[in-house]
Amino acid sequence: MFVGTGSDVGKSVLNAAFCRIFMQDGYSPAPFKAQNMALNSFVTPDGLEIGRAQAVQAEACGIPCSVEMNPVLLKPSGDMVSQVVLNGKPAGNKSASKYFLETNRDALFAEVMKSYHRLAERYNPIVIEGAGSISEMNLWDKDITNMRVAEAADAATILVADIDRGGVFASVYGSIQLLPPNQRKLIKGVLINKFRGDESLFHEGRRMLEEISGVPVLGVIPWFRDIFIEQEDSVVLDHLKNQPQKGKINIAVVRLKHMANFTDFDSLRHVPEVNLYYAESEDALTAADIIILPGSKNTIADMEMLRHRGLESVLMRLHQNGKPIYGICGGFQMMGKIIQDPDGVEGNVSQTKGLGILPVETVFKGKKKTEQCRFEFLNDDNVKGSGYEIHMGVTKVDGNPLCRLNNGENDGCFLNEKTWGTYIHGVFDNASVIREILRQVNPDIEINFSLRDLKEEGFNKLAGLVREKVDLERIYGFIRK
Known part of the structure; x- marks a missing residue:
């Protein structure tokens, strides 16, 4: 499972990278994100609506997308209101307060985990994506998509941090230390994403980050612009x-x-x-x-x-x-x-x-x-x-x-x-x-x-870059246990 120190740290793209890597190595992976908030959506072959990111990740796996890959989709229609899409169908418009405070979170979590288990019966490994930051303490009791999923799935969880936005030491250390002990132990490593410049200049920083966080840095992914992967979030338009x-x-x-x-x-x-x-x-x-x-x-x-x-x-x-x-x-x-x-x-x-x-x-x-x-x-x-x-x-x-x-x-x-x-x-x-x-x-x-050729080239280039920069042996060690 890939979780983040914040939003837009690159979880979706890294999830797609590992989906392609596992497929290339002979596995049968599938993506999963319990709850997605996005205006970019897609239609499954059977006419159900899911987040675009999971459809892209399914393409990276070489499989058709399905509603089990994203059972809850929130589509903002205003500053405070979103359409709730449950199991691929609209379930009404709700304000943020009603969705978080009045929805039966346990029932919703049980529903999303049904989707997870249906996927797990057909595919292996399941490559799970979290949402936003794992350290939003005020939302922990309402969580249906981050560490609660990691616990339920007993997932080897990798924390993704965006070094380009600054504060990577504080965000990694703080995100891990704020977690309750039972969730903290699920964090098996850290991926540093969007690194610019000479990676050798971060060798000492990498060692220090491992020392204070207590988990290994599994890789440092460089900033790239020459690889086409469809993006989920419209924040990309700003660039x-x-x-x-x-x-x-x-x-x-x-x-x-x-x-x-x-x-x-x-x-x-x-x-x-x-x-x-x-x-x-x-x-x-x-x-x-x-x-x-x-x-x-x-x-x-x-x-x-x-x-x-x-x-x-x-x-x-x-x-x-x-x-x-x-x-x-x-x-x-x-x-x-x-x-x-x-x-x-x-x-x-x-x-x-x-x-x-x-x-x-x-x-x-x-x-x-x-x-x-x-x-x-x-x-x-x-x-x-x-x-x-x-x-x-x-x-x-x-x-x-x-x-x-x-x-x-x-x-x-x-x-x-x-x-x-x-x-x-x-x-x-x-x-x-x-x-x-x-x-x-x-x-x-x-x-x-050919869009299809462009996508395939992008998935393969991304997988090659991640293979080069990440300790895959350790990651395979996590999923084979």
Whole structure:
């Protein structure tokens, strides 16, 4: 099990690394995270919703993802409210206080451990990921995802610390010493992550850290940017370049407060001819060749935010001037005439006007649609691929649909080649769709791109780096006992 001294220390990525290493070495691993809080989610083959990180880790294991890998998912829809997804299905919206103080934590923990045991019957080893920091003492009695899981699974637990943020000695020592003795003994080692510079300069520090913590430092992982692994947390967006570049096709994704599934744009980021950035200003949108409105966990709130910032009129002006604008899920809904939420599915605002670019109207319903799909554009049967849907809105289209799904249903709305919207997440993971939108800027462009190959290369490079920097013999010693 990988636990952390804090959030964003790299647990998810290291979990994926060991999933791939164990698979390469002939084992049958599977990931597990009891509770995940993220707006990046994915749909399992049987139509259930889990955190994107566990879907990525399942890919690293070479297996299909399943709901047992992440039985509880919290999707924030506001500053104090999250949608609770239990065993892949929505279980209502709850405030933080209600979720932590009024939920039967023992019953919830029993439920997540059922998922763990179902996984453990089919796979070995189970590679468990904790959440945030293990030293939040005020949350220990409510814990269903950190050391309580480690105890129940009797997991060899490895503490991950981010040296780049500073304070690594205090965070490692404090995290271990604050634990009750019965949990402290489960910590078998420490991994130092995101190290920059000459590792030999940390040899003395490594020795000192082992001395004060009482556990070995199992490895020092360098900071890297040249390995592609899909990220779970939108905090990664803060590290991306957010400006147009000359000589590239500039694609601006409108940055929304409640943006969901930002991994929809990972493929575009890795097309050599493309510079993708996240835009929050009129200048950044105006400089783009293509604009994309992404998904949102609170579409009405984000539409009103665009209006408040003055970006609604900017988007309308750019559309009228012929700039390509595409919408994904919540972005598709925002491109329509009106968005209604009479039952308060997303929040307290019952309706708002959309941009009015597409002839569609959306009403939120209590039932969430979660399906994987294959599609084919109706205006061009050479544009096709696969993706997945996650939405609670039902959209009436008074115009042409964008594509036909493999189940016979239509999806989205097509105004013209430069203006359309779809409910399909992952639509830009398909080379034919990328080629279609880029040809609106450069008609002669050709695309040779495979997301699957990019992912496999990333998993293997990451596994190779971790093998080089970590004491694998000791880690195998833990799991063979």
